[in-house]
Amino acid sequence: MLIQAYSVERIRQAEAAAQARTGDGVLMRRAATALAQVVVARLTARLGSRPGSRLPGRSVVLLVGTGDNGGDALIAGALLRGRGLAVTAVLTDPARAHADGLARLRRAWGRVVTADDPRVAGLLAGADVVIDGLVGLAARPPLREPAASLVRLAVDSPALTVAVDLPSGLHPDTGVVSGPVFRADVTVTFGALKPGLLLADEWCGTVVSDDLGMGVGTAPGTSVRADLLALTDGAAAALLPDPGRADDKYTGGLVGVAAGSTDYPGAPVLSVGGAVCLRPGMVRYAGAQAKAVVARWPEVVAAESVERAGRVQAWVVGPGMGTDETAAATLRTVLEQDVPVLVDADGLTLLAGHRDWLDRRRAAGQVTVLTPHDREFTRVFGDLDLTDRLDAVRRAAATSGAVVLLKGHRTLVAAPDGTTWVNLTGTPWLASAGSGDVLSGVIGSLLASGLPADRAAALGAHLHGRAGERAERAGRAGAHALWEFLRG
Numbered sequence: 001m002l003i004q005a006y007s008v009e010r011i012r013q014a015e016a017a018a019q020a021r022t023g024d025g026v027l028m029r030r031a032a033t034a035l036a037q038v039v040v041a042r043l044t045a046r047l048g049s050r051p052g053s054r055l056p057g058r059s060v061v062l063l064v065g066t067g068d069n070g071g072d073a074l075i076a077g078a079l080l081r082g083r084g085l086a087v088t089a090v091l092t093d094p095a096r097a098h099a100d101g102l103a104r105l106r107r108a109w110g111r112v113v114t115a116d117d118p119r120v121a122g123l124l125a126g127a128d129v130v131i132d133g134l135v136g137l138a139a140r141p142p143l144r145e146p147a148a149s150l151v152r153l154a155v156d157s158p159a160l161t162v163a164v165d166l167p168s169g170l171h172p173d174t175g176v177v178s179g180p181v182f183r184a185d186v187t188v189t190f191g192a193l194k195p196g197l198l199l200a201d202e203w204c205g206t207v208v209s210d211d212l213g214m215g216v217g218t219a220p221g222t223s224v225r226a227d228l229l230a231l232t233d234g235a236a237a238a239l240l241p242d243p244g245r246a247d248d249k250y251t252g253g254l255v256g257v258a259a260g261s262t263d264y265p266g267a268p269v270l271s272v273g274g275a276v277c278l279r280p281g282m283v284r285y286a287g288a289q290a291k292a293v294v295a296r297w298p299e300v301v302a303a304e305s306v307e308r309a310g311r312v313q314a315w316v317v318g319p320g321m322g323t324d325e326t327a328a329a330t331l332r333t334v335l336e337q338d339v340p341v342l343v344d345a346d347g348l349t350l351l352a353g354h355r356d357w358l359d360r361r362r363a364a365g366q367v368t369v370l371t372p373h374d375r376e377f378t379r380v381f382g383d384l385d386l387t388d389r390l391d392a393v394r395r396a397a398a399t400s401g402a403v404v405l406l407k408g409h410r411t412l413v414a415a416p417d418g419t420t421w422v423n424l425t426g427t428p429w430l431a432s433a434g435s436g437d438v439l440s441g442v443i444g445s446l447l448a449s450g451l452p453a454d455r456a457a458a459l460g461a462h463l464h465g466r467a468g469e470r471a472e473r474a475g476r477a478g479a480h481a482l483w484e485f486l487r488g
């Protein structure tokens with residue numbers, strides 16, 4: 001199963017349709033029930049079975065804004081009162097707080113204070129649970145006062161922090177964070193995942209999604225495609241090409257790597273290594289480092305130039321290639337071939353001055369994949385602002401006709417038809433020299449095996465991230481062993 005996120009607009013459409021079926025208030029009651037259940041389960045687990053660790057009497061603080069997000073929190077608060085918890089709602093604007101939710105909490109003997117109450121800081125510091133019902137789908141960060149101050153206070157609370165629908169301060173569609181953000185241990189989200197929860201997952205903690213019976217993405221007559229996709233390990237394993245019994249080295253995927261120069265002997269070895277690790281039928285290498293490449297990867301068939309390399313089913317071009325005339329000629333030759341081509345590193349720098357080469361491939365219906373980091377992205381797509389990375393990568397794919405993989409904490413992949421992926425694997429340890437070279441080879445192999453380009457890029461990023469996580473564990477173990485050794 002793929003992980004699927006939907007835009008606020010799509011969720012609102014499904015909500016309207018569901019509300020017409022169920023009648024007023026039903027979805028909110030379901031949302032509040034789901035929220036209260038998660039709070040009880042998580043708090044019970046947190047308290048454990050120590051003496052005195054019973055739920056009744058534990059304190060819950062609700063941060064309540066001016067909309068239905070606050071309504072969810074208030075009704076959940078009333079339900080938690082029913083379990084014997086002490087519940088206090090902190091209202092940002094009493095006149096605009098959800099009236100029915102407030103009435104229910106009051107009927108259940110919940111306490112209500114306003115955000116300017118001097119006791120609020122103490123309440124948050126002493127709470128067992130803080131529930132963030134400040135803003136949800138209607139959020140337009142940065143948070144205004146007094147919500148911003150409440151979030152700042154909540155950051156210091158040792159309580160279990162639970163976000164309703166999404167952490168306040170985060171943009172639901174873009175994941176862009178500006179100003180203070182509620183840092184959640186758990187986010188209970190309704191209808192479907194929102195893109196922001198995947199793009200800025202570091203604020204969300206564990207995400208529990210309850211569709212409330214809304215059927216987002218399945219409404220008749222609407223597009224079933226999610227707005228943002230992510231792979232699970234299971235989905236990644238299902239995509240991985242397996243050689244069939246009838247395959248030989250020529251049918252199992254032939255990938256060519258045009259990379260390296262006299263100045264950069266390492267990048268081609270790494271890029272070819274990435275390709276080899278995916279076990280295609282054959283890896284061909286073209287460039288100035290044939291000896292170094294074959295010394296490390298003896299199964300590779302190497303040549304000095306693309307013209308002499310022979311037939312392939314996909315090319316990777318660019319890592320360590322330099323940006324001189326020879327490199328430009330190599331890039332041009334590769335881009336003239338009617339096979340999928342992945343352009344990385346120096347290839348991207350060169351491409352910035354030759355956008356017409358990309359246009360030609362687009363006109364011919366040929367598949368191109370670009371794998372920039374931020375600086376390379378700006379070189380090629382200078383007019384696109386990277387504040388909203390999702391928007392930028394989608395525009396880049398739409399205007400260039402290429403699949404664009406934008407590297408980052410959460411690597412994004414966008415296809416010209418609008419299909420967009422976010423990669424959820426990896427570690428900051430991957431932000432190191434040579435890591436991108438390996439990724440280019442991995443994706444090149446997947447392209448050669450015939451996977452659609454956006455899937456090849458998303459799968460490559462997923463596998464590369466998992467490999468990075470393993471390397472991190474090994475690196476940490478190594479560093480620890482070294483430390484022990486040095487200490488004698």
Ligand SMILES: NC(=O)C1=CN([C@@H]2O[C@H](COP(=O)(O)OP(=O)(O)OC[C@H]3O[C@@H](n4cnc5c(N)ncnc54)[C@H](OP(=O)(O)O)[C@@H]3O)[C@@H](O)[C@H]2O)[C@@H](O)CC1
Binds near residue numbers: 072
């Ligand atoms: N769809 C579903 O499936 C279901 C949805 N449900 C729930 O409803 C929620 C959506 O409720 P909603 O539409 O009432 O808006 P919500 O997010 O509570 O915002 C309230 C107000 O916040 C304000 N505000 C905005 N930005 C701000 C900022 N930066 N700083 C400060 N304030 C800011 C803005 O006010 P204004 O700008 O007008 O002053 C806005 O009107 C949804 O997230 C889910 O929890 C469930 O109950 C049932 C199923």
Ligand SMILES: [K+]
Binds near residue numbers: 069164166167
């Ligand atoms: K919230």
